[in-house]
Amino acid sequence: MRFLFLSLFVAASLQAAGPNVLFIMTDDYRPELASYGSPAITPNLDRLAKRSVQFQRAYCQQAVCNPSRSSMLTGRRPDTLKLWNNGTHFREQNPDVTTLPLWFKEHGYTTRCVGKIFHNWHTEAKGDRRSWSADEFLHYANHGHDTPQVSGKLPPNQITAPSLRDYNQVPLCECRDVPDEAYFDGRVAAEAVKVLAEVIDQPFFLAVGFWKPHAPFNAPKKYWDLYDRSKLPPLNPNRPDGAPELAFHQSTEVLGPVKEQVQPSAEQIAEIRHGYFANISYLDAQLGKVLDALEKSGKADQTIITFVGDHGYHLGEHSLWGKTSNFEYDARVPFMIARADGKNAGTRTESLAELVDLFPTLVEMCGLPMPKGLDGDSLAAVVEDPTQAIKAAAFTQHPRPAYFDREPDKRPKAMGYSVRTADVRYTEWRDWLTGDVVAKELYDHRNDPSELKNRADDSGLPETQNQAAKLLRAEFPPVKH
Structure with a gap:
């Protein structure tokens, strides 16, 4: 009788819980390559898109890992967190802030982390253990430490162009005939499948963070072989006419330290761009393994799936490589939400969205109470009706220098605040100390x-600029520091 009572109690608890959440993140993913018909070969992302509401105009709050992820996972903007660099853990200045997985954990969900979710290399604290019901897996590492792990002799690197630089312990570009599990993301997918089996009979929030398509460009050879690099999209490297120098950065992530930089040759540029596409297809194959496991579990129709990137990426456009700008290439992100019931599957919405909105959206969709202090807006109404538009603008910001925490005085000299409306992007670069534009x-x-x-x-766009400036200054009034 006791066993029967316990079984009924567990069944009632599961029935009372909202849908499960499979929360999938990628790193440095350009959003136009997450759309149907893109040059990237992504059959698994395509099938996820066919069951999702796809936000065509979604934006990060700062185009670099730690500020973007910290903002998204706390539902607070970088200015609220006082966090604009990779080297400061979000809890250093916000010790008691609630995170998205922690909120689900506190409301009856088993929360698990596999792979890179929080940014966790430069910071003293590693990840955020309190957010999860068990230890994180492969959450703390350096992209440049993703060396191929194989048994037996390591197959040769088949890259043809001289390596532009080493990316820590690996070449910037590497093409070896090795299995998927030789690199981080193959092991992330395998562990995610294992953890899914462990939590499948509980209300779960499973976060799966893939490390790709972030550099180094070292997907296994079979993913390089999917592409003919001569048929990849052409590159326009031109800078915008009339753009201020502050809009740009030094591309150190790809080109290396400024004093050591050499401009890549045409062959090296082609190799990098080819490698980025190979990384995307490698990631896509790993995504497929996780989606397959969810389908086989029988719980797909009880699970919300989200797919987002932390920011975009330049591949030579505007003469830039990597991220850390306010341009559209960096600010815009892939953003999909697949409802558990499948409603509005395969639809696209032009409604503006921000990563900071994901926290309140999932809370509302799962029927949880809304925490106080969130800066984002729930997009649940848009997921319900993709023709709706609930936001007039999306905001992105970035400091100069791009990595100011490496500077002697450890503070920005300027901050660029950018607003994206339906029609324009308007950016103000402000002196950090005075707030002057x-x-x-x-x-x-x-x-x-x-x-x-x-x-x-x-002079032809004064009213448009004035309207955008009003939106920007309402969200970010000029301040002195």
Whole structure:
């Protein structure tokens, strides 16, 4: 009788819980390569998109790992967290802040982390153990330590161009005939499948963080072989006419330390871009393993699936490599939500969205109480009706220098605040100490989606600029530091 009572209690608890959450993250993923018909070969992401609401205009809050992920996972903007660099753990200045997985954990969910979710290399604290019901797996590492792990002799690197640089312990580009599990993401997928089996009979929030397509570009050879590099999209490296120097950065993530930089040859550029696409297809194969496991579990129709990237990425556009700008290439992210019941599967929405919105969205969709202090807005109404638009603008920011924590005084010299409306991107670069505007950018996305002409001083768009400036200053009033 006691066993029967316990079984009924457990069954009632599961029935009372909201849907499960499979929370999938990627690193440095360009959103246009997550869409149907893109040049990237992504059959598994395509099948996820076919069951998702796809946000075509979703934006990160800062285009670098730690500020973006900390913002998204706490539902608070970088300025609220006082966090704009990779080297500061979000709890150093916000010790009691609630995170998305912690909120689910406190409301009856088993929360697990496999792979890179929080940024966790430069910071003193590693991950956020209190957010999870068990220890994190492969959450703390350096991308440059992702060396191929194989039994027996290591197959040769089949890269043809001279390596532009070493990416810590590995070449920037590497092509070896090794199994998927030789690198981080193959092991992340295998562990995610294992953990899913462990939690499948509980209300679960399973976060799976893939390390790709972030550099180094070292997917196994079979993913390089999917592409003919001569048929990849052409590169336009032109800088935007009239853009201020503050808008740019030194591309150190890809090109290396400034004093050691050499400009890549045409062959090296082709190799890097090819490797980025190979990384995407490698990641996609790992995603497929996790989606397959969920389907086989019988719980797919009880599980919300989200797929997001932490920020975008430049592959030579605007003469930039990597991220850390406010341009559309860096600010815009892939963002999909698949409802448990399958409603609105395969639809696209033009509704503006921000990563900071994901916390309140999942809370509402799972029927949990809403925590106080979140900066984002729930997008549950858009997932219910993709024709709705609940936000007038999305905001991204970035300091200069891009990695100011490496500077002697450890503080920015300027901060760029950027607003994206349905039609334009407007950016103000402000002196960090005084709050004075020192440079402006305005890009007309109706006619210039690649942001190749700064129209901030163009007399033809004064009202558009004024409206965007009002939105920006309402969210980020100029302040002195």
